[in-house]
Amino acid sequence: MMAKTHILAFLTYTLLQNVAGCDTADTCVAVRPCDNAKNIGSLDKKLDELQAALNSLKRQNADLRSKVTDIATQQRETTVQMTTLTWDLGNLTGEVGQKVGFSASLATGSNVHVGPAASQTIVFRNVFFNNGNAYNPATGIFTAPLKGAFQFTFTTFGYSAYYSGAQLLKNGHLQVSTWQSNGKHHSDSTSGAVILSLNAGDKVNLITWNWANMQVFDNGNHHTTFSGFLLFPL
Template sequence: MEFRTLLLLTLLGLSAVEKALGQRGDTDIREWLTAKEELIKKFEDKAKDVERWQSDVEALEARLNATVDEVTRQKAEVEKLNKENEGLRMRLNATEKEIDELKQSSGKGSPQIAFSVSLANFGEIYKGPCTDKVLIFKRIFSNTGDGYDSDTGVFTAPVSGLYYFSFSTYGYNTHVVGAILIKNGVHQISTFDYPSDDGSDGSSNSAVLQLAAGDKVHMELWDDGRVFDNLNGHTTFSGFLIFTV
């Protein structure tokens, strides 16, 4: 706008000077003025073009600045996402490593130990009363880990851990019916029933014991006690490792 104003003022000033200095005829003056007016109009049109171009340049510059700002913002966002992805990748790698370690430890540190036996492996057995009160269970349903000895009736812990034991006893009313779970010579839990008029008695019990490797667990009769078993498996003894410690 300043350029256009300055241009017009300059042309008007030249026109005034020429009018003052030149003494021409009316026709020459009109032609001269017409030419000047046309020249002024051309300059005005050029000035308008310049202003329009300047406006376009300013608009383009504004859009360019906005684009630069948007690119800068997006770049910052991408960097932020890259950092978050890197953190997620690190946590994922750590989780995968923990899973692999758990798989390896579960395969190496959890031995499979379990047994289940009953007193009679054929016919019928009445055990007791007797001096040697250890119950030797001969019928073996399972003995994974070979912790149970069918010759002695003793389970020996292959590894240290928590073990679950359960047993059942059955007998008739002529004697005390029941048995005692013994760990390293010490009574733990038992079943017991006095002689009665009901003909027969059966009961069961269970416990979780912490054993060190080499600890021994077995079953014994009560004094003057008796139990009965046949292939129906009335008098039984079972145990398994829950987890190592």
């Protein structure tokens, strides 16, 4: 019994010594309140650092969200622009795809005269080119297949015994003309050109002047010609 009392007293003394010596360095073996205070202070500091890092990440995230929103807006705008460009390109391709043009001469080989007579339609039967088939070699009339700007050129050849030249008509109305009076030369040529705005279905052709002494001539050399083509749609 006595031995147990001594052991308990020794243990109590030892424990009190450990508690009392908590302020001296390297004497505490158990976890002490002062160590807990230091650890709590260290944890608070780390917590503040983590909170600061978290706040920084939140700001970065907000910046990234703003940038993503800007990129999405730019993508929508780019999509709209691409759609518009695709539409414009489609229209342009359609316009470029309208290739209309013709060129013809009066004679296919042998001698051909128109006149002498007044206001005779000049029918150019020898077709060199007729893309789009807008020119009719049976009637001498060009019919516009679409609304657009068209350029026409023509030449006439005649002998000096007659007046020569031609009138270019749009839907039966005079647009431009050439004229060559008879004279001392054995033969003479005339030429003319014009750009016209035509609607789909408008007709263009050449006639002789309204004089009884008018005549145009052609042969295998193809002096008398009529040509036209689409410059661009309107």
